[in-house]
Amino acid sequence: MASTTTRADKIDRLAELTAQQEAHGGASLWREAFRRLRASKMAVIGAVIIAVFVVLAVIGPWIAPYGPTEQAWRGEVFPNQGRFVGPRGENWFGLDHLGRDEFSRMLVGARQTLLVGVVSMLIGLVVGALVGALSGAAATLGGASGKRLDSFVMRVTDMLLALPSLLLAVSIAAVMGQSLTTVMIAVGVVQVPVFARLLRGSMLAQGGSDYVLAARALGVRRRRIVLTQILPNSLSPVIVQATLSLATAIIEAAALSYLGLGNPDPAVPEWGVMLSQAQRFFDNAPMMSVYPAVGIIITALGFTLLGEAMREALDPKLRG
Amino acid sequence: MSLLELDGVKVHFPVRKGVLFDRTVGHVYAVDGVSLKVEAGRTYGLVGESGCGKTTLGRAVLRLVDITEGEVVLDGTNLAKLSGEEMRRVRRRLQMVFQDPLGSLNPRQNIESILAEGMAAHGIGADSEERRAKIKEVLARVGLPANALSRYPHEFSGGQRQRIGIARALVLEPDVIICDEPVSALDVSIQAQVINLLEELQESLGLTYLVIAHDLAVVRHISDVIGVMYLGSLVEEAPSDTLYAEPRHPYTRALMSAVPVPDPDVEDNRERILLQGDLPSPANPPTGCRFHTRCPWKQETRCATERPELRDIGGGHRVACHYAAEIADGTIGPRQSATAPRAAGEQRPVDAAVPAEAGVGAAAGAGPGAEEAVGKE
Numbered sequence: 298m299a300s301t302t303t304r305a306d307k308i309d310r311l312a313e314l315t316a317q318q319e320a321h322g323g324a325s326l327w328r329e330a331f332r333r334l335r336a337s338k339m340a341v342i343g344a345v346i347i348a349v350f351v352v353l354a355v356i357g358p359w360i361a362p363y364g365p366t367e368q369a370w371r372g373e374v375f376p377n378q379g380r381f382v383g384p385r386g387e388n389w390f391g392l393d394h395l396g397r398d399e400f401s402r403m404l405v406g407a408r409q410t411l412l413v414g415v416v417s418m419l420i421g422l423v424v425g426a427l428v429g430a431l432s433g434a435a436a437t438l439g440g441a442s443g444k445r446l447d448s449f450v451m452r453v454t455d456m457l458l459a460l461p462s463l464l465l466a467v468s469i470a471a472v473m474g475q476s477l478t479t480v481m482i483a484v485g486v487v488q489v490p491v492f493a494r495l496l497r498g499s500m501l502a503q504g505g506s507d508y509v510l511a512a513r514a515l516g517v518r519r520r521r522i523v524l525t526q527i528l529p530n531s532l533s534p535v536i537v538q539a540t541l542s543l544a545t546a547i548i549e550a551a552a553l554s555y556l557g558l559g560n561p562d563p564a565v566p567e568w569g570v571m572l573s574q575a576q577r578f579f580d581n582a583p584m585m586s587v588y589p590a591v592g593i594i595i596t597a598l599g600f601t602l603l604g605e606a607m608r609e610a611l612d613p614k615l616r617g
Numbered sequence: 618m619s620l621l622e623l624d625g626v627k628v629h630f631p632v633r634k635g636v637l638f639d640r641t642v643g644h645v646y647a648v649d650g651v652s653l654k655v656e657a658g659r660t661y662g663l664v665g666e667s668g669c670g671k672t673t674l675g676r677a678v679l680r681l682v683d684i685t686e687g688e689v690v691l692d693g694t695n696l697a698k699l700s701g702e703e704m705r706r707v708r709r710r711l712q713m714v715f716q717d718p719l720g721s722l723n724p725r726q727n728i729e730s731i732l733a734e735g736m737a738a739h740g741i742g743a744d745s746e747e748r749r750a751k752i753k754e755v756l757a758r759v760g761l762p763a764n765a766l767s768r769y770p771h772e773f774s775g776g777q778r779q780r781i782g783i784a785r786a787l788v789l790e791p792d793v794i795i796c797d798e799p800v801s802a803l804d805v806s807i808q809a810q811v812i813n814l815l816e817e818l819q820e821s822l823g824l825t826y827l828v829i830a831h832d833l834a835v836v837r838h839i840s841d842v843i844g845v846m847y848l849g850s851l852v853e854e855a856p857s858d859t860l861y862a863e864p865r866h867p868y869t870r871a872l873m874s875a876v877p878v879p880d881p882d883v884e885d886n887r888e889r890i891l892l893q894g895d896l897p898s899p900a901n902p903p904t905g906c907r908f909h910t911r912c913p914w915k916q917e918t919r920c921a922t923e924r925p926e927l928r929d930i931g932g933g934h935r936v937a938c939h940y941a942a943e944i945a946d947g948t949i950g951p952r953q954s955a956t957a958p959r960a961a962g963e964q965r966p967v968d969a970a971v972p973a974e975a976g977v978g979a980a981a982g983a984g985p986g987a988e989e990a991v992g993k994e
Contacts, residue, residue, distance in 0.1 A: 514712065
């Protein structure tokens with residue numbers, strides 16, 4: 298149970314941190330955070346990695362030298378005999394076990410990885426933010442019945458947070474069957490409680506602020522207080538979390554694909570599936586596993602670096 | 618008939634405990650039976666040390682906290698009985714100025730949007746043009762430039778922010794403004810400006826104020842009637858001058874004696890009353906007179922057992938002390954240790970027993986009128 302508390306606590310802590318500084322800085326907050334971001338090496342490296350990744354993902358299929366499913370060099374690769382083709386002028390990353398160009402597959406696969414990451418993050422963000430906003434609004438302005446609703450919703454999110462995220466994703470994927478949509482939904486659902494709790498915590502911190510009290514004293518309607526006063530001031534931790542969860546989503550999606558729950562369609566290469574297939578030939582062709590693995594790691598690293606740098610930029614305790 | 622009347626107002630916050638099911642294990646008696654009247658066009662000052670419930674009382678009047686018991690009557694309407702929507706409408710007539718000028722302004726809204734918020738909520742002004750005209754007029758009234766409209770709260774100085782807070786209340790054309798520590802977050806020189814602004818506005822607009830403060834000098838300057846709060850209830854109430862000239866309640870006397878006199882001879886020889894101990898917990902208030910645990914004049918009878926009512930002793934002066942008359946005519950003296958005319962040259966004791974916040978503030982109205990810096994940050 299201890300790990301549950303720490304995870305929930307961590308989320309609440311982030312919510313609090315960003316809340317504290319909202320009160321002082323206001324409109325210049327983003328400008329100030331951006332300035333700090335630019336000064337941070339971590340953020341710049343992260344941003345460059347992400348930029349390269351996104352560009353490759355978008356234009357990948359067009360710049361790939363060969364088709365990702367063309368088995369053009371079928372005659373040169375004999376997995377049964379342990380004969381593989383490594384990097385060469387023609388095929389930069391060598392060939393895979395079916396004689397396809399590994400480099401082209403990596404390029405085309407980047408799009409899948411980005412798609413899975415972004416879509417599942419969006420699922421988590423949208424659903425989580427809705428749940429969190431409802432819960433936060435109920436807790437701050439809903440009176441006694443609102444507090445009950447909030448505490449019910451939060452117990453449910455605590456339950457979800459208590460489950461190891463990969464286990465939860467695997468369970469969902471197992472129920473829904475093998476497909477790319479499954480992976481995106483499974484990974485997205487895992488993120489829902491994180492976003493919900495984060496936004497709710499942040500709204501709670503803002504809900505107790507003087508300007509919300511002032512808005513109530515003015516006679517502003519409750520719905521409007523939530524929309525114009527509380528929500529806009531509660532979003533920054535959610536944005537940080539969205540960046541960080543892109544990294545998690547990419548890793549988890551790869552993990553699900555690796556476990557065989559991902560896209561069964563061989564026409565579309567995906568890094569997780571590629572990693573899973575390459576594993577069988579690890580003894581003879583270790584590089585075949587290394588390419589997708591490194592791709593996943595570097596991408597996740599990019600998002601993590603940027604996310605952590607944003608967290609730091611928004612953390613008032615670290616302000617210089 | 619007074620414009621605003623409080624009758625036996627109580628605000629008790631439940632103290633809850635429990636893992637799954639919350640149990641109420643007690644109450645914090647933040648406000649415990651306050652009755653007072655604020656006359657139209659006048660200023661009622663509420664003083665007391667921090668934690669005495671004065672801020673809670675101010676919020677209770679606007680129903681920003683739930684009233685446990687009692688009535689808040691504005692112009693014949695009992696606010697405590699209104700539904701949420703009815704109360705929301707009434708807030709147009711009853712406004713509030715907050716202690717923390719920056720904290721009470723949404724950092725993401727510009728000044729126009731902050732000021733228009735309340736107008737939109739009450740349907741004042743047909744369109745944004747009309748609202749803007751009204752907002753400009755009010756901004757001029759509180760002494761802010763018209764180009765403030767598109768700027769954000771953090772771009773202003775403390776005093777200007779408080780003017781924005783006042784303007785926000787004024788655009789609704791309220792009858793009563795509750796000022797919760799309106800100047801305690803400001804520099805002394807700026808305090809005077811804001812206090813003077815409040816007085817000017819009262820004169821020109823016929824406003825009624827309930828001013829909550831801990832600074833005795835500020836309260837004295839601005840108030841017609843002053844109520845002294847201790848641990849959730851009023852202990853004394855009198856017209857401003859009377860209260861300062863003849864404080865009757867032992868707590869008021871202790872408060873007054875904590876204000877330094879700007880004359881070295883008087884200051885060295887005047888009576889000073891040091892209160893012993895801390896403010897008792899409002900979750901577990903003392904029996905009988907709330908003040909008996911710290912009162913230098915405490916008597917063996919009644920004080921610990923019977924809670925004194927606020928009774929009229931003439932001239933609008935009300936005191937909640939069983940022995941107010943005896944203390945005034947000297948029949949009952951304070952315990953020796955409690956008062957000490959300070960010998961000349963003796964160091965001023967740094968003593969926590971002096972009511973924590975009791976105003977040591979410099980006189981309001983005496984500020985040098987310093988220019989407020991624009992865009993300090």
